[in-house]
Amino acid sequence: MTWAKSPMDILKLLDQSNCQRCNEPSCMAFAAQVFKGKKKLSDCPKLDQSIIEKYAQSDEDEESTDRPRTSEEEVEAYVKSLKQKVQKMDLAAVAEKLGGVYQNGRLTVKVLGKDFSVYTDGTLSADIHTNPWVSVPVLTYITEGAGKDITGSWLPFRELKEGSAWSGLFRQRCEKPLKQIADNEYDLFVDLLDVFNGRAVQHLDADIARVFYVLPKVAIMVCYWPAEEDFESNLNIFFDEAANENLNIASINAMGSGLARMFEKLSEKHSTHQYWPFS
Numbered sequence: 001m002t003w004a005k006s007p008m009d010i011l012k013l014l015d016q017s018n019c020q021r022c023n024e025p026s027c028m029a030f031a032a033q034v035f036k037g038k039k040k041l042s043d044c045p046k047l048d049q050s051i052i053e054k055y056a057q058s059d060e061d062e063e064s065t066d067r068p069r070t071s072e073e074e075v076e077a078y079v080k081s082l083k084q085k086v087q088k089m090d091l092a093a094v095a096e097k098l099g100g101v102y103q104n105g106r107l108t109v110k111v112l113g114k115d116f117s118v119y120t121d122g123t124l125s126a127d128i129h130t131n132p133w134v135s136v137p138v139l140t141y142i143t144e145g146a147g148k149d150i151t152g153s154w155l156p157f158r159e160l161k162e163g164s165a166w167s168g169l170f171r172q173r174c175e176k177p178l179k180q181i182a183d184n185e186y187d188l189f190v191d192l193l194d195v196f197n198g199r200a201v202q203h204l205d206a207d208i209a210r211v212f213y214v215l216p217k218v219a220i221m222v223c224y225w226p227a228e229e230d231f232e233s234n235l236n237i238f239f240d241e242a243a244n245e246n247l248n249i250a251s252i253n254a255m256g257s258g259l260a261r262m263f264e265k266l267s268e269k270h271s272t273h274q275y276w277p278f279s
């Protein structure tokens with residue numbers, strides 16, 4: 001409690017009759033116990049309920065502002081702030097700008113080919129289970145995306161805006177786990193890429209090169225080179241340059257981590273039926 005700087009501040013609230021009904025020898029002794037957190041103001045039966053409630057509320061307020069939020073609470077608060085932004089937006093205009101569809105009070109965008117909808121009150125809806133791996137990037141795309149069209153020019157993650165600061169994390173959370181799956185279960189990896197209708201392309205002599213639209217105007221290209229003689233295998237993900245304008249680096253990283261998590265789960269299950277990313 002920071003409202004009481006010393007037991008004296010608590011003593012001022014008491015009637016100082018030293019009646020001992022609180023089982024302390026005096027009001028001063030009681031105040032000292034409250035100051036140490038060993039008794040509560042409500043343990044004095046002579047205190048007005050209004051005073052007890054007033055100071056109990058102060059303690060709660062302090063606790064809620066002093067206690068650091070957990071990462072889940074941080075994410076929840078961030079999602080809430082994004083939904084509040086959505087409420088102030090013209091979703092029909094956003095749909096036109098970002099390659100979505102606006103109908104019956106909701107904006108729908110394709111996330112890896114699957115429908116994901118946001119209503120004007122910020123409510124999310126999808127045929128699939130959603131979690132922060134997908135809801136944060138999608139809401140960020142909707143609230144901040146510039147709507148830049150796909151360019152056809154590909155960049156590695158580290159060359160995206162602020163990418164160099166995040167590239168270690170992206171390598172660790174996205175490219176490395178995907179490479180491991182491709183190394184260990186090549187055929188399954190190809191099957192998984194097919195599930196999401198990746199378009200096969202040629203790029204830098206990669207053995208596998210597939211283009212996906214994680215969002216209507218955020219395209220990625222997954223490239224894999226198997227091990228060869230003295231060369232280790234490698235997997236890189238490239239981004240269409242428009243990603244720089246349509247999604248911030250934290251959300252791009254979150255989407256990459258979600259993609260890797262999805263592939264890991266799928267490879268564990270060895271089944272691609274009825275499975276959706278980020279669940």
Ligand code: SF4
Pocket residue numbers: 014015016017018019020021022023024025026027028030031043044045046047
């Ligand atoms: S019950 Fe209240 S008034 Fe009585 S001694 Fe304890 S603190 Fe003081």
